[in-house]
Amino acid sequence: EMIIELILNIFIGGFSLLLDLLPTIDINLPQGFMSWLLDIFEMSGYFLPIGDFLAMMGIWFLVVNFHIIWKLIQRIWDSLPLV
Numbered sequence: 001e002m003i004i005e006l007i008l009n010i011f012i013g014g015f016s017l018l019l020d021l022l023p024t025i026d027i028n029l030p031q032g033f034m035s036w037l038l039d040i041f042e043m044s045g046y047f048l049p050i051g052d053f054l055a056m057m058g059i060w061f062l063v064v065n066f067h068i069i070w071k072l073i074q075r076i077w078d079s080l081p082l083v
Contacts, residue, residue, distance in 0.1 A: 062069070
């Protein structure tokens with residue numbers, strides 16, 4: 001387990017070095033933009049409650065990715081050391 005963690009830390013360290021080479025981006029948003037955006041989210045939450053929205057998104061995600069999830073479950077089940 002420690003060897004795998006060491007290998008992953010090496011990859012993550014290399015990836016962070018690559019990200020540090022990228023130039024920084026300075027984004028200036030107009031004043032009041034965030035309050036405007038939050039107002040839109042609050043208004044959409046009035047018409048479509050967040051709990052219902054998350055349930056619908058979860059069902060959509062499961063339907064779209066069922067094949068991947070099922071293969072992952074099968075792969076994990078096959079790797080268990082059962083008698």
